[in-house]
Amino acid sequence: MTIGDIYKEVLELFRDKFSNSYLEAILIISLGLGKSKEYILAHQEVELSEKEIAKIKGLVEKRLAGVPYAYLKKEKEFFGINFFIDEGVLIPRPETETIVEIVLEEGPFVNGLDLFCGSGIIGLTILCKEACQRFIGIDISSKSIEVATINAEKLGLLERVNFLKADIRSLALEEDFDLIVANPPYLPVSAWDSLPQEVRQEPKEALLGGDDGLIFYPEIAKIITKNLVKGGLFAVEIGKKEQVDRVKEIFLSYNIKDVRVKEDLSGLPRVIWGRK
Numbered sequence: 001m002t003i004g005d006i007y008k009e010v011l012e013l014f015r016d017k018f019s020n021s022y023l024e025a026i027l028i029i030s031l032g033l034g035k036s037k038e039y040i041l042a043h044q045e046v047e048l049s050e051k052e053i054a055k056i057k058g059l060v061e062k063r064l065a066g067v068p069y070a071y072l073k074k075e076k077e078f079f080g081i082n083f084f085i086d087e088g089v090l091i092p093r094p095e096t097e098t099i100v101e102i103v104l105e106e107g108p109f110v111n112g113l114d115l116f117c118g119s120g121i122i123g124l125t126i127l128c129k130e131a132c133q134r135f136i137g138i139d140i141s142s143k144s145i146e147v148a149t150i151n152a153e154k155l156g157l158l159e160r161v162n163f164l165k166a167d168i169r170s171l172a173l174e175e176d177f178d179l180i181v182a183n184p185p186y187l188p189v190s191a192w193d194s195l196p197q198e199v200r201q202e203p204k205e206a207l208l209g210g211d212d213g214l215i216f217y218p219e220i221a222k223i224i225t226k227n228l229v230k231g232g233l234f235a236v237e238i239g240k241k242e243q244v245d246r247v248k249e250i251f252l253s254y255n256i257k258d259v260r261v262k263e264d265l266s267g268l269p270r271v272i273w274g275r276k
Contacts, residue, residue, distance in 0.1 A: 004044030032056035066197035088143035090206035107131035115182035120148030186239035221254035
């Protein structure tokens with residue numbers, strides 16, 4: 001069997017399953033062979049070993065079962081940086097880059113706090129871009145702390161970041177920060193069953209924010225009130241237009257008056273941010 005033969009076979013299996021089945025097929029074969037997409041397209045006549053064929057077919061089965069490509073590759077690009085990703089952690093989304101954009105525009109900062117840090121992408125990207133000197137990342141998931149630490153080591157940032165396993169609802173930090181960022185779970189519980197199969201492979205606790213999706217915003221507001229220095233910056237991701245006014249109200253109830261909204265590249269309101 002040649003690369004061209006297996007490409008046709010995978011494409012037929014993917015045709016009605018993915019919106020861009022051609023790219024999906026090339027990516028899976030590329031991953032299975034450890035070759036670039038360009039190589040796959042240019043070497044359709046190359047004969048494959050039984051071991052190579054078996055590896056590709058194993059990846060195809062997992063992809064058809066809804067396993068996200070990022071979990072199969074163990075990698076996801078965010079803000080031009082390749083991060084290690086594993087099952088059990090939230091897969092980075094391009095819209096979250098909006099938080100980093102604000103920080104780069106408003107910085108630099110000295111001491112940052114990343115709430116719901118997940119794989120560490122926000123804080124570590126900001127450190128890589130030299131927009132902050134050091135960061136503390138908080139997450140309730142042991143797996144997230146493990147993956148974030150791997151990413152910090154991979155990027156040579158272990159000396160500038162500290163990841164802590166904790167529930168922000170019982171967080172008691174005595175330290176002050178001039179930057180607080182957060183990408184909390186913000187989907188309502190009722191949305192779970194209607195999510196694409198692929199998204200439902202990701203951890204529920206990283207996606208669902210209570211009955212209305214807003215359960216964590218008062219907790220974030222408390223931390224901003226207590227731990228953000230006067231003049232410090234906060235930037236918090238939200239999920240949809242309907243949440244803008246609700247989150248603004250929550251922040252105002254904690255006397256956080258400078259509340260602005262930044263849209264993502266799709267034109268949707270994505271980040272609530274401001275200065276204390």
